[in-house]
Amino acid sequence: MSKINKNILRGSLLLSYVIILTLLIFGFGAIYSYLNTGADRSKMLHTEVKQVDQYLPELKWAPLNNEGRPMDQQTLTAVENDYLDAWYVKFVSYKTNTKKGIDDYYTKSARANIFNIIDHNIENQIFIDATTLEHQPTLEFFSEDGQLVVLTDHNVIEYKRLFNGETLVAEINEQSSYRVTLLLEDGFWRIRHLVKLKSQPYAKSTYDKPLEVSKIKGINYYPQANPWDMFGDNLDSEIIAKDFEIIKTSGLNSIRIFIPYEAFGKSSVDLTKLEQLKTVLDLAESKSLKVMVTLFDFYGDYSVLDWTLTQRHAKIIVNALKDHKALAFWDIKNEPNLDFESRGKTLVTAWLDKMVDFVKSQDPNHAITIGWSNAESGTILSDKLDFVSFHYYEKLEELGTSFKTLQAKVKDRPIIISEYGLSSYSGFWSPFGNSDDDQAEYHKTIQSIFSENDIQFMSWTLYDFDNVPKEVVGRLPWRQNPQKHFGFINKSGIRKSSFKYISKK
Template sequence: MVGLNKNILRTILIISYIMVIAFIISGVSALFSYLNTGADRSSMLHTEIQKVEQYTPKLTWEPLQNEGRPMDNENLNALQNDYLDAWYVKQIAYKSNKTAGIKDYYTDSARKNLYDFISLNKSKNISIEATTLNHNPTLEFFSEDGQLAVVTDRNVVEYKRIFKAEKLILETTETSTYKMVFLLEDGFWRIRHLVKEESKPYHFEAKTIATDNINIKGINYYPQANPWDMFGDDFSTKTIAKDFKIIKDAGLNSVRIFVQYEDFGKANVKPEKLEKLKQTLDLAEAVHLKVVLTLFDFYGDYSVMDWTLNQRHAEIIVSTFKDHNAIIAWDIKNEPNLDFESRGKANVVAWLDHMIDIVKSIDSHHPVTIGWSNTQSAPILKDKVDIVSFHYYEDLEQLDTAIKTLKTEIPNKPLVLQEFGISSYSGFWKPHGSSEEDQANYHKKIQELIAANNLQFMSWTLYDFTYIPKEVVGRLPWRKNAQKHFGFIDKNGAKKESFKYISN
């Protein structure tokens, strides 16, 4: 019995010994493996930019004719990604006056200058909001061992806002040239040396776009069954084709439709959304309707760090459809002045200014406009847009005076009354609302004012709706119910009395 117990004990000791040795070998192996592989940047970064596109300026490499070793596409893409991430991290650091992430993209010598600059700004209570919009890099040299690269980046378009004690003291857009040396460390590229060689003010010269032959007589359009979700799961070419025929037969020549920024995929525009938009434009062309395409619907950030993502979104949509015969104009944004209070007027106007340049740089043939919510804001950026558009839901007695004031302030641009209408709702939530007869009288009178002032127009809207998303007018039932009854056609498909005045 004693012998048996000794054998059991001996067996347990041997198994324990083997397990300890196996554990030690496994640990050493894991450590050896870790020390012989590149660092995992996703675990190193404090800015959490990996795996998510946060910075997408337009970047165009010059043809590769560098000295030294030829660079393959894999290395070039890695260099490009690390370079853009380095810009993004630097911009975040300049805005926050914190150094997190800098060490991941800059070597010891390069990061010292950045740290000193950030420290100085912090001590003087200065912060910088900045972004780059265009890059045109040239690979000058790639070493034989694949560890060093020299790049010159020309015509880098940089936008900056400098604040002192949170007060804006400088706003500028520059075109600069940078010379950089990159080192490959731990499996990714770091900037070792960066020099700004020259800089000058940026100026975009837009081509003058003729608008003499444009005469917009149209309507804002959503399908009745899926308003504010036109390109969603219920998208129907059959429905849209039927509606476009109704619009054309009513004597109108154009429709205004909306591209929602997030719904279309933000910077990574979804191909299936583009296809649905193309089908819609094709249907408009088939019945000889022109389309005012409103971009960035339901977008409301405007932050400088968002600009490159917004730029990518606009580039994809505008370049895809700029040659489509149905397009008559680009509307940069619907009612952006409603965001002045929450986002800051200067931020919104700077964003609009930049987006106008982006659209015009891609399409030099179609006019650009902005859908202001009232006549008071309409003169903003009047020298940048080709058509001045405004919405009017106020007292009709004041409209004639407002139009004459606008014509005095903006004598040489076409004016488009881009949204107008009145709800025919009168019920529990709004007992003193308007009737369908009141709605008809409204449209009769406003069409008389439109004709007298030689305005172009787009009314709101073809249909009454049974559903209004809360994002449109909020949750209050008296607002939602009123919004459901702006149409010329009721929820049962019958033309309301106002339909007689849909076009004149």
């Protein structure tokens, strides 16, 4: 064997030895680390429930006055977390017809009933999509040995959708009360008994508070440099203050702004952006402008198991702003009817229904609406809203009829048009588009219609934009380019011919 081949062989053997030694050291290190650290509870769970990310219903304990041993806060928190996780794991099991995680949160006797339901549902192709939105537990008993808890959970707001295969067969809104027994086993507070004491259909509240909307003359607002991305590093208070001065001196008295759900942190709201939002309302107040805040922009999931997370998001936003003098209205969602086809009208409407109730429970003093994309959708949930709002981008000659038709259907609810406008784009991607003069004529005509029918309005929008995110109208240039030219002020900061019709004179 040549000297070169021997060297290659020696090198290969040495490299193999180093690799084997490294693997052995790594393996022993992992075993040692495992044996010398406490068990990670999240790794013990079949489903690795992460309550902060998955399930956050409203929960309020009654003052503690239980029999037996006094309850300490640490134990109460553990009971609360395991109790809510038990609900969540059960919801996942009923939705997927699997039994994962049930063992961790229910005793043997309690899970037998759940398993029977799942087996029945599998056999009959039944799926249950459910959640709870509110719990009001009272601690009744805590045993002297610290191993047993009894509580009564009052007025649990439940929502369920029952499917046979792919077909929705029932939608259930309930308010129920439960007697619950939990045992401490292996570090888990497991449910031993969960007995429904009473149940009734959940009463959908209606709001008949008179509302004065006869003075709304407004505009949808984004800064010119960062449309659909108003908050974060791009927020410039000086620019916004100047824009608000332009809006005020033009004869308008209100603005509509948007809170993007994901960009604001979803259920864990970004507190920095929340402070920026307050700053925007401060600037509006300084110019005597009222603000319509549109929640849940760019949200489109609506999954029932997601509802508690959207509820938590709304709670933080609403409570941060509800006492601000500039706040005028809440718009629950921008154009949610556009999600009917992809997410299902029943599901979207149910989410809106619950969110209207929830926002009103957090702030009963400000009016609520939904910004429908057309007049035809304006009747949906109109009995729950303080006023109806819709957007109009159709033929002007049909506006008066559309408005009066909706007015006749909703009768006792004020109506405003919270978006309207015409693009002045005419170029390669739209050679037969409209000019600045066409846009001015449009706004002159629509203001005449507004005056004739006493219609309150919020136009789209103050500025032309250089960029429009793909999430708004997609990537296609023949859709993006017209969207950039709806403003009353062009990209160079010059007021277009339409500006003189930005408001009623």
